Amino acid sequence: MSIQPTGAKDQVARLLTLVPFLHARGAVRLEDAAVALGVPAEQVLADLNVLLMCGLPGGYPDDLIDVDLDALEEPGGDGVIRVTNADYLARPLRLTPTEATAIIVALRALRGSAGEETREIVDRALAKLEAAAAHGTGTVQIDPGDTPGGPDLVRLEADLRQATAQHRQVRLSYYVPSRDEQSERVVDPRGIVSAHGFTYLDAWCHSAEAPRLFRLDRIAEARVLDSRIESDPEPPRDLGKDGFFPQSSETTLVTLELDxxxxxxxxxYPVHAVRRRRAGRLEVDLVVANERWLQRLLLRLAPHARVLTPEAYATSYAAAAREALNLYP
Structure with a gap:
């Protein structure tokens, strides 16, 4: 199979896919990588030759990524891709506020002309960048996490699907953004569902004694247990029909106005509803389980967010904002 002529844009896109792929799997045969990435083996080899010229600023040999081309091009080579001197790719990216702002602006411009699949990826990148930038620290640290469909999430989804099929309980270590805490719980899995660019486990939660949705990229650990589920087996919910995270006695539906x-x-964050308003503002319904968490979030967003309802939350936030201002001379 011959290499199809492609531009720099296509090659950059392939490299951005190839590097995390190789880093997650270690040594991979050239033919296997080509099949997994959906391109000819010759194209992967050509991209690896470009990868040799990539690395940290400086351009010295120790700064550049190293690829064992002899194993791929020499007659006696074993055809296995080996990439070294790229360990820094697994470390969180550190950006100055100026660098983060420049990337955010560029991503927003890209989003306007992107297709639906690309827009979902851009939105996730923007969410991480803007969330980190909102902390207001001198250095913005971005945890790259797993790319959508990355190996860890693929394995997690496969394990959860198998547990569902076998009616086995699962012990989850799960991050709850509304309470800003890591929780431990045992659940009866009902199935995997997707909505708004994210994948969820729909399950009966024994801690909450109610059905819950768990976003896969927020599951730190999932251990399939030997015990069988205790609730009645049910199919996963249709998120398009039931909507996100219905209210319960433990939650409050809060309406915010966002600049x-x-x-x-x-x-x-998962939201219940979004309504567009003038001048680029949004009116958002957010299901909140902890008022203190909401106050911390709003103080970070100030002065770009306001509580519309319930009135009690608006009053308590205004008081918290005044107390914060009084701390400054």
Whole structure:
């Protein structure tokens, strides 16, 4: 199979896919990588030759990524891709506020002309960047996490599907953004569902004694147990029909008005509804389980977010904002 002529844009896209792929799997045969990435083996080899010229600023040999081309091009080579001197790719990316702002602006411009699949990826990147930038620290640290469909999430989804099919309980270590805490719980899995660019486990939660949705990229650990589920087996919910996270006695539906600078929370947190308003503002319904968590979030967003309802939350937030201002001379 011959290499089809492609531009720099296509090659950059392939490299951005190839590097995390190789880093996650270690040594991979050239033919296997080509099949997994959906391109000819010759194209993967050509991209690896470009990868040799990539690396940290400086351009010295120790700064550049190293690829064992002899194993791929020499007659006696074993055809296995070996990439070294690229360990820094697994470390969180550190950006200055200026660098983060420049990337956010570029991503927003890209989003306007992107297709639906690309827009979902851009939205996730924007959510991480804007969430980190909102902390206001001197250095913005971005945890790259797993790319959508990455190996860890693929294995997690496969394990959860198998547990569902076998009616086995699962012990989850799960991050709850509404309470800003890591929780431990045992659930009866009902199935995997997707909505708004994210994948969820729909399950009966024994801690909450109610059905819950668990976003896969927020599951730190999932251990399939030997014990069988205790609730009645049911199919997963249709999120398009039932909507996100219905209210319960433990939650409150809060309506916020967001300026454009605070719109990132729509991409970062699950919301119940979004309504567009003038001048780029959004009116958002957010299901909240902890008022203190909401106050911390709003103080970070100030002055770009306001509580519309319930009135009690608006009053308590205004009081918290005044107390914060009184701390400054």
């Amino acid at each position: 454009p600078a605070a719109r990132w929370i729509v991409e970062y």
